[in-house]
Amino acid sequence: MDTQEKKSIKKKLEGACVGIAGIGGLGSNAAVALARAGVGHLVLVDFDVVEEGNLDRQYYFFDQIGKLKIDALVETLRRINPSLDCIVHPVKLKRGSMEILFRDVDVILEGLDRAETKTAFIEEVLLKLPGKPLVASSGVAGYGEPDRIVTLHMGNFYLCYDEKAKSSEEDVLIASHVALMANWEADLALRIILGEHHGH
């Protein structure tokens, strides 16, 4: 790849905006990957507070316990890239209007935890924002079977999927596996931003 092409990738990423719904294990790790990759704009939506129990897999630190995840994550992201533009919404997504905050982003990345919320969110986005690229995941729990993860690609919808994984109520959530799925989602978001064949 020549310098010109590398510059063009950098420029595209700087101009791109990714919206992240939920910044727990998936969303926080994905946000860090996107910020390091050079994505210039992030929209973050989460109402939660950092708890000690999050530290085993989410991108937060002991000294951030008690802070809003939104504030804690922006603090971390700005240590990576001080000029990163973060639009934050410390709110809970509400049924019937879950897609609204993501209308203007280039790619939506789903980082929610409960299956019910994930399903509702995906449904609303696909139905109400039909042209909008969406990256989501199902099957985050467990460990030791990374080869089972696949990408299902259906139009503008990309799902990072482990069909055989159990739910997090029946299996453990482990940092390595959660980060794998989060980075998988982030990687797909980059592919969407840069175009499928860019640089290949």
Next chain:
Amino acid sequence: MAIEVNGRTVEWKDNETVTQLLQRIGYVFPLVIVKINDSIIPRKDFSQAIIPDQAAIKVIHMVSGG
């Protein structure tokens, strides 16, 4: 007279709804996303949406974790 469900060929039945198809193929997961051809079918419509012949169907189950 056949449909494709997650890449597998399944017999098509006249006037069958999404709910009935999921039962017939033994898909028991409580939370699924269903796509028929290129359209997503909202869950509230599962009991009314009729599967057309030759349809390509994707059924994805969502599990908790994040």
